[in-house]
Amino acid sequence: MKTQRPNILLITSDQQHFDMLGFLNSKLQTPALDRLAREGTYFPRAYCTNPTCTPSRSSIITGQYPSWHGAWTLGTH
Structure with missing residues (x-):
């Protein structure tokens, strides 16, 4: 049986602080990015x-x- 490869979407941006997404900051509305974070993988302890x-x-x-x-x-x- 052939293993299905996952779809991977890597979104990068310049100068984006961690709390500039709606799911981390209730003052902002970023519904599309919030959905990606909710349905994908979120790395709360990633380091540069x-x-x-x-x-x-x-x-x-x-x-x-x-x-x-x-x-x-x-x-x-």
Whole structure:
């Protein structure tokens, strides 16, 4: 029997604080993102590998630290 592969949607944004979603802040209305969080996976204890976006996003995609994948700073390939 063939195993069905999951659908994975990775949403990233720049400069978004953790409480800028409606399900974490009742003053905001973000129904589409709230539904994704409710029906998907929410990581309340996720930590950033680097304060800049390029190394962090590369770590998310590769599962490696910046010292392994080589994207140390902004603009590295």
